[in-house]
Amino acid sequence: MREIGxxxxxxxxxxxxxxxxxVFNPATGEVQAKVSLASVSELRAAVENAxxxxxxxxATNPQRRARVFFKFVELLNKHMDELxxxxxxxxxxxxxxSKGDIVRGLExxxxxxxxxxxxxxxxxxxxxxxxxxxxxxxPVGIGAGITPFNFPAMIPMWMFAPAIACGNAFILKPSxxxxxxxxxxxxxxxxxxxxxxILNVVNGDKAAVDAILTDPDIGAVTFVGxxxxxxxxxxxxxxxxxxxxxxxxxxNHMIIMPDADMDQAVNALMGAGYGSAGERCMAISVAVPVGxxxxxxxxxxxxPKIESLRIGPYTDDKxxxxxxxxxxxxxxxxxxxxxxxxxxxKLVVDGRGFKLQGYEDGxxxxxxxxxxxxxxxDIYKTEIFGPVxxxxxxxxxxxxxxxPMKHEYGNxxxxxxxxxDAARDFASRVNIGMIxxxxxxxVPLAYHSFGGWKASSFGDLNQHGTDSIKFWTKTKxxxxxxxxxxxxxxxxxxxxxx
Numbered sequence: 001m002r003e004i005g006x007x008x009x010x011x012x013x014x015x016x017x018x019x020x021x022x023v024f025n026p027a028t029g030e031v032q033a034k035v036s037l038a039s040v041s042e043l044r045a046a047v048e049n050a051x052x053x054x055x056x057x058x059a060t061n062p063q064r065r066a067r068v069f070f071k072f073v074e075l076l077n078k079h080m081d082e083l084x085x086x087x088x089x090x091x092x093x094x095x096x097x098s099k100g101d102i103v104r105g106l107e108x109x110x111x112x113x114x115x116x117x118x119x120x121x122x123x124x125x126x127x128x129x130x131x132x133x134x135x136x137x138x139p140v141g142i143g144a145g146i147t148p149f150n151f152p153a154m155i156p157m158w159m160f161a162p163a164i165a166c167g168n169a170f171i172l173k174p175s176x177x178x179x180x181x182x183x184x185x186x187x188x189x190x191x192x193x194x195x196x197x198i199l200n201v202v203n204g205d206k207a208a209v210d211a212i213l214t215d216p217d218i219g220a221v222t223f224v225g226x227x228x229x230x231x232x233x234x235x236x237x238x239x240x241x242x243x244x245x246x247x248x249x250x251x252n253h254m255i256i257m258p259d260a261d262m263d264q265a266v267n268a269l270m271g272a273g274y275g276s277a278g279e280r281c282m283a284i285s286v287a288v289p290v291g292x293x294x295x296x297x298x299x300x301x302x303x304p305k306i307e308s309l310r311i312g313p314y315t316d317d318k319x320x321x322x323x324x325x326x327x328x329x330x331x332x333x334x335x336x337x338x339x340x341x342x343x344x345x346k347l348v349v350d351g352r353g354f355k356l357q358g359y360e361d362g363x364x365x366x367x368x369x370x371x372x373x374x375x376x377x378d379i380y381k382t383e384i385f386g387p388v389x390x391x392x393x394x395x396x397x398x399x400x401x402x403x404p405m406k407h408e409y410g411n412x413x414x415x416x417x418x419x420x421d422a423a424r425d426f427a428s429r430v431n432i433g434m435i436x437x438x439x440x441x442x443v444p445l446a447y448h449s450f451g452g453w454k455a456s457s458f459g460d461l462n463q464h465g466t467d468s469i470k471f472w473t474k475t476k477x478x479x480x481x482x483x484x485x486x487x488x489x490x491x492x493x494x495x496x497x498x
Contacts, residue, residue, distance in 0.1 A: 002033040004179055007186040009049040010196025021176045026092030026323040027313035029361035035179050038204035043211040046200035050142045050169035053197030058139050058167035062116040069113045071192035076106045088314035090178035092322040093276045105157030108464045111446035112165035118469045131481045137473035139167035140219040144212045148225045149175035149325050150279045156182050159222050162468035172201045179203050213237050227455050234458035245459035249383040250411030253286040253404040257417035258294045265416040266301045272440035274367050277321045278387040282412045282441045287391045288400045295393045299371050306349045306367040323363040330363040333386035340379040345370040405431050410453030414440050
């Protein structure tokens, strides 16, 4: 049985806590590895390594820090197939989907190759009589990231790339469900030239999370996961004097206007609703057709496509989607489908009981479609995080717009239409963080920021883009005047620029 430890001080170390968690193969239900769960002392060892290494890294000029990421991007491309295979083995998603996971993280690494420009401060000559004023962006010190299972490559890179590029050291606590890719990324960072101790990977559960949140030497924390845990992490981090950015759950709607290209809308819903078995925080889980005729046509076209989804293990290169990640997730999703039936939604396509020959113990859920879902139902209010799409029929554009606006989550939303006025009005008014116009999964590219509104996000600054540089640095402002510009005698009034 493969045993997975931690990565501290530039090398792999075995766990010493005596506690482990099983890492499953989601396609078979078999345990494929044991991952160590860190104790407080193990987390502290990583912090001590980071604390020793960080000052020299912060003093390294930005251009040299950028070169590490240029090399890292080269290594990511070189090892793409290996990383995707490793990711799929533990997560269950298809290999091509895993490559997409890696590439979206790689893009953030490409973005931070521009850190010499991104970390520049501002300068004003002659701000006052013989006075110059300028600012510096300096690293926080030690940062930490707590990542979810669904993107074991992308989200860690979204976190550690800008943090490290800015001159910080970083402690990564990945999901214990699929820990191998984050450890491999740390190896590749060392190969790219990163000094030992700047990126440490500590596997663990709540004990490790709480150790991160209370450690006095960790200055900033970033988190992605469910909303209840995001609230907990944000509140606990703040109480312990840390800056935090925490991203929670989602219930992403897609409005389909009567003038939309229906075939395009249906194809978009298939990919956005069922790709990665729906285990994406930006997955579309609610379709909102406007008008009964639009709704009837949408369901008519969707149902046969969902029924014909090819579901299989990651080794099936023709599979559209794989299993969900754990037995518990499988049971929860099926339970919510049961609940939808109890609440009176029309079950058009039933994914319960899906079995794949030769993989009977795998965590597979078939594509599921509900129609006539209403906002009062649990399946509408809850983030299912599985291959379940709900159709909520709207009588008008205003009714459709009101649905995402009233929902507690505000991560992503999309509209399909040919009407530029409707699209522009929608983008202006909807209270959601990321909006797609004829784009089903509007995840911004690396040089823009990623983040939701309402209960989907806690904190003032988003991930990647320039927000990430602001989050991982502190601004220091200097006001300078040299002796030739200083008047004789003390000044007792508040300094002004009169």
